Amino acid sequence: MYRPDGIDNLLMIPGPTPVADEIRAALAAPTIAHTSPGLADVIRRCQEGIRFVAGGPSADVFLFGGAGTLAQEAAVVNLVPPDERLLVASNGYFGDRFVAIGRAHGITVDHLTVDWGESVTPEMLDAALAANGTRAVALTHVETSTGIAAPAADLARVAHDRGALVILDAVCSLGGMPVEMDAWGVDVVLSGAQKALGVPPGMVILALSGAAMDRRRSLGRVNAYYADLLNWEPSMRDPTQYFSTHAVNLFYGLDVALGIIRGEGLDARYARHDALARGFRAGMAALGFDSLTQAPYLAPTMSVLAYPEGVDDLAFRRALGAHGVVAAGCLGPWRGRGVRFGHMGNIDEGTIIRALEGVGRALEDLCVDADPALALHTARAAAEGTPAVR
């Protein structure tokens, strides 16, 4: 088999995530014509699956080649014209990206921020909206730089009540925790395929409410061509219509991934993510790694953990890599201070145990005093919700 780096690494970064064998096998199926009726059926099934996972049964779903950043840009450009304001409630690096995107398109951006590791609250958002009357708000559900799961339902309700359209970046949440587009009053859910959905990177996912579609239509021309959703609309309604070549094989992978989600059931899937997050964090705490993220906002899909005293970031991640586990460094003000792990998608307790074993061995290599056996025991117990007994 083709192996780009020659090793069977366990990808524990917060996306892309490990791709299940079933999905990988689907990706390897023969490429069929991008406007064929067979692919159109696959695309329609994927759209229906995204409506299901995003909680928007009547949403218009757009799926095309690109990454999460393009999904963010498409959401902004299709809803906010250059002479209007966009309010960005940012909890870190990827929230800030909305600010850069807005400014790149000549939009006046109001930037609501908090210290890293904390979350913008509904009260803060309400006060900001009362002050400037913005008609669109961008929120990040799980901020991948800080591990914050924002109180998205409450933030969206506040924005909605103030008459603003709500854009929700669900790149690091969709498929790993509840996203309730209609119930929360979200107008655009945007995502990528490479995180909790468990598909390789390369797919833009956008679900738009009726109000968001109306807004797009009311704007006329926007500063986009490939990312102009009105250009995609005929092809998304009837995928045999050409606008730009569909990402054929990625659709196969997404189709199977969404089938796995339906088979597991949303509640069971979210409960699994909660249990694995609990177990992983308990095991890591036993090894001396504490969360940098504020407790009420801990995301179930990933963790950002501070190094124990004296552990060097690069040396640790190199040692961990030598044991076949890949973690991500921190970004921005937390660079060097902590490490980021993903625990989302189609993984199980064995994945968490393998990651913790790797961390234990890496600490041993670095001559850090730790008790890996206790960590594994603690993780298993926490994942089952029972106290650790040695």
Ligand SMILES: Cc1ncc(COP(=O)(O)O)c(C=O)c1O
């Ligand atoms: C929350 C969030 N938004 C946006 C992005 C950007 O996605 P991409 O790297 O696929 O462009 C990421 C990437 O990690 C992310 O985690």
